[in-house]
Amino acid sequence: MSSETQDLNAVRARRRLPRINPIWFVLAALIVAIIVYNPNFVQPVGYMNFLKRAAPLAILAAGQIYVIVSGGFDLSVGSTITLTVIGSSMLLNNNPDATWWVILLMYAMGLAIGLTNGLVVSILKVPSLIATLGMMITLSGLALMWSGGAPRGYLPESFRYFGRANITDLPLINILPISLIVLAVVVCLLWWLMHRTNYGRLVHAVGDNPRAAVLAGVPLMRVRVSAFVISSLTAVTAGILLGGFAGVSTDVGRGFELQAITAAVLGGAQLLGGRGSVSATIAGALTLTAIFTLLNFVGLPQPVREVVQGLILISAVAYAMYRRRHAVH
Amino acid sequence: MSAVPPENPQGPPVLEMHDVSKSFPGVKALDRVSFHCRRGEVRALVGENGAGKSTLIKILSGVYQADEGTILLGAKEVHFAHPVESLAAGISVIYQEFSLLPDRTVADNIFLGREPVRRGMLDRARMWRETQESLSLFGADHGIDPGSVISELGVAQQQMVEIAKAVSLEARVVVMDEPTAALDENECEVLFGIIERLKARGTAVIYITHRMREVDRLADAVTVLKDGRVAAEFDHVPEASLIINAMVGRELRDFYPPAAGAEEIGEAILTVRGGGNDKLFSIDLELKAGEIAGFAGIQGAGRTALGRALFGIEPFTRGAMILEGKEVRFQSPRDAIRAGLTLVPGDRKAEGLLLMQSVTDNGMVSARAFARLLAGHGGSGRLSAQRMEELFGQMEVRAADYRQEIQFLSGGNQQKVVVARWLSLAPKVLIFIEPTRGVDVNAKAGIYNLMRELARGGAAIMMISSDLPEVLGVSDRILVMREGRIVAEHRRGVGEATVMADATGHTEAAA
Numbered sequence: 001m002s003s004e005t006q007d008l009n010a011v012r013a014r015r016r017l018p019r020i021n022p023i024w025f026v027l028a029a030l031i032v033a034i035i036v037y038n039p040n041f042v043q044p045v046g047y048m049n050f051l052k053r054a055a056p057l058a059i060l061a062a063g064q065i066y067v068i069v070s071g072g073f074d075l076s077v078g079s080t081i082t083l084t085v086i087g088s089s090m091l092l093n094n095n096p097d098a099t100w101w102v103i104l105l106m107y108a109m110g111l112a113i114g115l116t117n118g119l120v121v122s123i124l125k126v127p128s129l130i131a132t133l134g135m136m137i138t139l140s141g142l143a144l145m146w147s148g149g150a151p152r153g154y155l156p157e158s159f160r161y162f163g164r165a166n167i168t169d170l171p172l173i174n175i176l177p178i179s180l181i182v183l184a185v186v187v188c189l190l191w192w193l194m195h196r197t198n199y200g201r202l203v204h205a206v207g208d209n210p211r212a213a214v215l216a217g218v219p220l221m222r223v224r225v226s227a228f229v230i231s232s233l234t235a236v237t238a239g240i241l242l243g244g245f246a247g248v249s250t251d252v253g254r255g256f257e258l259q260a261i262t263a264a265v266l267g268g269a270q271l272l273g274g275r276g277s278v279s280a281t282i283a284g285a286l287t288l289t290a291i292f293t294l295l296n297f298v299g300l301p302q303p304v305r306e307v308v309q310g311l312i313l314i315s316a317v318a319y320a321m322y323r324r325r326h327a328v329h
Numbered sequence: 330m331s332a333v334p335p336e337n338p339q340g341p342p343v344l345e346m347h348d349v350s351k352s353f354p355g356v357k358a359l360d361r362v363s364f365h366c367r368r369g370e371v372r373a374l375v376g377e378n379g380a381g382k383s384t385l386i387k388i389l390s391g392v393y394q395a396d397e398g399t400i401l402l403g404a405k406e407v408h409f410a411h412p413v414e415s416l417a418a419g420i421s422v423i424y425q426e427f428s429l430l431p432d433r434t435v436a437d438n439i440f441l442g443r444e445p446v447r448r449g450m451l452d453r454a455r456m457w458r459e460t461q462e463s464l465s466l467f468g469a470d471h472g473i474d475p476g477s478v479i480s481e482l483g484v485a486q487q488q489m490v491e492i493a494k495a496v497s498l499e500a501r502v503v504v505m506d507e508p509t510a511a512l513d514e515n516e517c518e519v520l521f522g523i524i525e526r527l528k529a530r531g532t533a534v535i536y537i538t539h540r541m542r543e544v545d546r547l548a549d550a551v552t553v554l555k556d557g558r559v560a561a562e563f564d565h566v567p568e569a570s571l572i573i574n575a576m577v578g579r580e581l582r583d584f585y586p587p588a589a590g591a592e593e594i595g596e597a598i599l600t601v602r603g604g605g606n607d608k609l610f611s612i613d614l615e616l617k618a619g620e621i622a623g624f625a626g627i628q629g630a631g632r633t634a635l636g637r638a639l640f641g642i643e644p645f646t647r648g649a650m651i652l653e654g655k656e657v658r659f660q661s662p663r664d665a666i667r668a669g670l671t672l673v674p675g676d677r678k679a680e681g682l683l684l685m686q687s688v689t690d691n692g693m694v695s696a697r698a699f700a701r702l703l704a705g706h707g708g709s710g711r712l713s714a715q716r717m718e719e720l721f722g723q724m725e726v727r728a729a730d731y732r733q734e735i736q737f738l739s740g741g742n743q744q745k746v747v748v749a750r751w752l753s754l755a756p757k758v759l760i761f762i763e764p765t766r767g768v769d770v771n772a773k774a775g776i777y778n779l780m781r782e783l784a785r786g787g788a789a790i791m792m793i794s795s796d797l798p799e800v801l802g803v804s805d806r807i808l809v810m811r812e813g814r815i816v817a818e819h820r821r822g823v824g825e826a827t828v829m830a831d832a833t834g835h836t837e838a839a840a
Contacts, residue, residue: 274684
C-alpha cells in the first residue's frame with residue numbers, strides 16, 4: 001500500500017467528521033445557561049441588549065483576525081479605542097455639527113496607526129507582538145496627554161447615536177440597536193473580504209508560509225500592512241460604538257486587545273497564522289461576552305472576570321496546540 | 330604523502346561497521362555496508378548525493394539506529410542510542426553546519442556540558458588552560474583565543490574550534506563532512522595541516538568529500554558508496570578515474586523523454602553577461618526557447634545561487650541580464666514573475682508549499698497575487714480555479730479532494746501542484762531546483778515529460794539538480810558549475826565521468 005493511498009484514507013476519515021466549528025456549540029450551551037438564569041433573555045430587549053454589548057468586541061475581533069491569519073498580533077487596538085473616544089470628545093468640544101468630520105478624522109488616525117504598525121513590522125522587522133505593544137503604550141500615553149489625565153467634556157448625542165440608539169417599534173423584533181446594524185455591515189464586509197476575494201486568500205498564504213508566498217509572487221508587505229490597517233480601522237469603529245455606549249473615560253479600551261485575540265482563538269484561529277475564520281471569530285466574541293454576562297449574573301466581581309478571561313485564553317491556545325499535535329500527518 | 334606516517338598502517342581497525350543496513354519508508358538507504366578505519370588513518374568516504382554517506386555517519390554517531398549490522402569500536406561492540414553516547418565513546422562528527430553556540434566564547438563551547446568545577450564554582454582558569462592546549466595543536470596562533478566569541482570568528486576558525494573540541498574530548502574517530510565546502514585555498518591548507526597533526530596523534534579521520542584533489546592530497550584509504558552499497562574499497566589512493574567510475578557507472582533509466590530536435594531550439598530568451606554577486610562570478614549564460622539546460626555541480630558550486638539570482642531572490646550585483654532583447658533588473662521574485670520567469674524551489678516544504686491551505690489555493694496563489702485583490706477568489710477565464718482543477722486532472726494530481734490541505738498529499742503530487750501554479754501564468758523561463766527531490770519514480774517520469782512539453786511549447790527550461798543521471802538524461806545542454814562559476818558546457822550524451830571530473834575540478838580524470 002502506497003503512502004498515497006494511506007493519505008487518501010486518512011483524509012476520507014477526516015471528512016466524515018462534522019465540519020461545524022465547535023465554538024458554535026459552546027455558544028449555544030452558554031446561551032441556554034443565560035436563559036436559565038434570566039428567562040427574559042428570550043425577549044427582543046434581552047438578546048438585543050446582549051448583542052449591543054457584544055458589538056464592539058465582535059467588530060474588533062473581526063479586524064484582529066486579519067492580523068492573526070497573516071501571522072501577527074495587534075496589541076494596539078485597545079489603546080486605539082481609548083484614543084478614539086478621548087480624541088472625539090476633545091475635538092467635538094460639545095459641538096454636534098462637528099460629528100462627521102471628527103469621525104472622518106478618527107478613521108484617518110486609525111489608518112495612520114495601522115500603516116505605522118504594518119511598516120514597522122515589514123520594514124524594520126520588529127516582531128508584531130513588540131511593535132504593537134510599543135504602539136499600545138504610546139497611544140495610551142497620547143490619550144492621557146491629550147485629555148490632561150482626566151477626560152473633559154462629553155460626547156454629543158449625534159456621536160453617541162451609533163453606540164446607544166435603537167430603532168424602535170419594529171414588527172417582530174420590536175427594537176434594533178444601531179450598533180447591531182454597524183456590526184452586521186462590518187462583519188459582512190470583512191467576511192466577504194477574507195473568504196471570498198483574492199486578497200483574503202493572500203492573507204492566508206502570507207500567514208501560512210511567508211517565504212513560499214514571496215517566491216510565488218505575493219506582495220508580502222502590501223498584504224501585511226493592509227491587515228494591520230484593517231485591524232486599526234475596526235478599532236476606531238469599536239471606539240465610536242463604545243464612546244456612545246459607555247461614554248468618555250481614559251480606560252475605555254483597556255483589555256480589549258486580549259479579548260479580541262481570545263475571541264479569535266476561541267474561533268479556532270491558528271495563532272501563528274495561516275488559518276482563521278471571520279464568522280467563527282464572531283462566535284468567539286459572542287461566547288466571551290456570554291461568559292461575562294453569566295459571571296455578572298452569578299455576581300462575581302470585575303477582578304474575577306479578568307482571572308477567568310486569562311484562563312480562557314490559555315486553555316483555548318492549549319487546546320488549539322493539542323489539536324495541532326494530534327492532527328493527521 | 331602524509332607528513333608523519335602512521336605507526337602501523339596495517340594495525341587493527343579502531344572502528345569497524347559490519348553489514349549495516351538502514352531503511353526509511355520507501356527507500357533502502359544502506360544495504361549491508363561494511364566499513365572500517367584504522368588509527369592514524371585518513372579514510373575518504375565518497376559517493377554521489379544520496380549514496381548513503383550521511384546515513385552511515387548518522388548511524389555511527391547515534392542520530393539513527395541501524396536496522397541490522399554491528400559496530401565495533403576498539404574491538405568492542407557498541408550501540409549508540411543518542412549522539413551523546415557516541416561522543417562519550419570517542420566519536421566526534423564535525424558537520425557542515427557547526428553546532429557551536431554563537432554568542433559564547435571558545436572555551437565555553439569546548440567545555441559545553443562538561444564544565445570543570447572547583448569548590449562548587451566554575452573553574453574558568455582550567456577551562457582556559459585546557460582550551461589553550463587544544464588550540465595549540467594547530468601550531469601557529471590563528472587569531473583564536475579561549476575568550477573569543479564564536480560569532481566573531483570566521484568559518485575556518487569556527488571549524489578549528491570544532492576540531493579543538495574533538496581533540497579536547499580525546500576523540501578516537503573524527504568525522505568531517507565536506508569540511509572545505511566553505512573554505513578558501515589558504516584556509517584549506519591550514520585545515521590539511523591540522524588533519525596531518527590529528528593523524529600523527531593516532532586519531533582516525535573519516536573524511537567525506539566530493540573533491541578528488543583532496544582525496545589525492547590527504548587520504549590513505551578510500552571507500553566509495555553508491556546507492557546505499559559499498560561500490561569499491563581501496564587501502565591506498567587509486568587513480569581518480571577509478572574512484573569516479575565507481576561512484577557513477579549507473580545505467581540511465583529509460584524513463585527520460587526524448588531530446589529536443591535541433592529545429593526545436595530557438596533564440597535565446599534570457600541572456601546573462603558577466604553576472605556576479607557574493608556567490609557567483611563572471612556568469613555568461615543563454616537560456617534558449619525550446620531547450621532544457623541542465624546544471625550540474627557539487628553542493629555549494631553556485632547552481633542554486635544562480636537560479637536565485639536570475640529570479641531576483643539574491644539578485645546579481647554585477648553584469649547585465651537581457652530578457653528578449655531588453656535589459657532587465659529584478660529586485661524581487663515578483664519583478665521576475667511579472668517579466669515571465671518562474672522558479673520551482675528545491676526545498677518544497679520551506680519555500681514552495683502553503684501547507685495549511687488547500688490544493689487549489691496552492692495552485693492559485695500566483696494567479697491571485699497578480700490579479701485584482703478585491704476580485705472573487707474563484708478567478709476567471711484562464712486563471713480560474715476551475716481551470717486550475719482541470720489542469721490538476723491533466724497532470725494527474727492525486728488527491729481525495731482539491732479542497733483538502735496540501736500537506737496530506739505525497740511529495741510527487743505536491744510538486745505537480747507547485748508546477749501547476751506557474752503554468753497558468755504562461756511563463757517564458759522556468760527554473761526548476763531539484764525538481765524530483767523526494768518524489769517517487771513514477772512521478773519523476775511525469776515531471777520530466779512535463780518539462781519537455783513546456784520546452785516544446787517554446788519555454789526555456791533551466792534544471793538544477795544534484796541527481797547527475799537525471800541532469801544527463803533530461804537536458805539538451807549540460808552546464809557544469811564549480812565555485813560560483815560555469816566551468817564547462819556539454820551537449821547531451823556526455824558521460825557522467827566527464828561531468829563529475831569537471832564538477833570536482835579533476836579534469837585529467839575525464840575518460
